[in-house]
Amino acid sequence: MNKTIDIQAAVAIAAAEALAAKTEGTFGVGGVLLDGAGNVLQSMHNKVVQGGLVADPTAHGERQLVDWYFAQVSAGAALPPPQELTIVTSLDPCCMCTGAILAAGFHVVVAAPDGNAGINYDNHASFTALPAPLRAQAASRFCYPAVRGATPYARAASGARPKSFFIGKSINEATQALCTLVFESMASQVMQLLHDGDAGPLCDPASLPHDHALVRALRQRYPDALTYRCAPHVPDAGLAPFLRAAMEQDRRNGGAGEAAALLDSFGNLLLCLPGQQSQSLIRTPFMECTRQYAQLRHALMMGKDSAQQETIKRYLGHPKHGTFVLSGGLDGSAASFMTLGAYGSTMEGALPENNPAQFQYVRPGMAQDALLALCQALPPLYSKLIKIEPRQVADAALIAALA
């Protein structure tokens, strides 16, 4: 156990993963998971876009490394606890990945900054975007190594001290520049893709015949899809039985008894899902719900011509036109922070003006004004562009039904 590694060598692996991601047409970000002696356990890169279509808005490199770790452990692998492990990432983690990393307990070494969505977006390493109780945790685990040089890529070290197995403790300027440029070269293109074909009017999937391929694919993921409908964006007590069933399943799956539902712009119930936390601590209901919806659309569209893809996008629109409903509200925990971030990564752009109540919860997890203050302190992507603003459902009978 006396193997050691330079930070530079680890960042170079992350940069190579980032290049692989860019080559695949997705966000150019990659990372590597190291054990307590500097051995590489796994390296991964962003997989948000696959085959030119959005496959999974949560498939960031860091989040995948966290899930990979828990999948290994639940399959019986003898891995050290997260506290002994370090994720080295080519780009500053977004809010989703930061929440996942903090919830799990990993250390992080960060190369390029991300002034839009990075947890250290202001480069102060004070993590004011986090709820106050989590800031010290981030300061003791998130390391921003020095980059020596005279260009704008150079910087002084900040944040946590790197683990002692790192010998060289700085990043070469050219490698840092590579991490930045690879991300910048794809960012706007991928964000554009996330909203592709979003112009036309939406069609009601409840109007399709029951044996239509789209309806069958939806019901394969969630058998009760399209069996409940409310006024658009106003879930009522009729949603309660679906939430309760998923909440009970969530508890059996190792979760806290929560659920996440997605309604479309017509008020149709598309998905209402539990988490899978016995498989991974971070597979919470919202993560499962947004991922299942994206994967459904991706599976239906892959290999189809553009007219067929257009039809699928009309019947299964971008989730920003619908409503996400959480059984339990957000609180100050790392897992809730992950949910806020994953919501942001799902939206990736301004909400439609006619849908200000896209994100709703039934039971509050914290006071509404404290929740809004938390959302306003998030990095610019979340607070200025998307303007994340979760609110409680309007229907008192639905609230009473889950009380």
Ligand SMILES: Nc1ccnc(=O)[nH]1
């Ligand atoms: N920090 C990151 C931003 C975007 N995508 C990623 O995989 N990672």
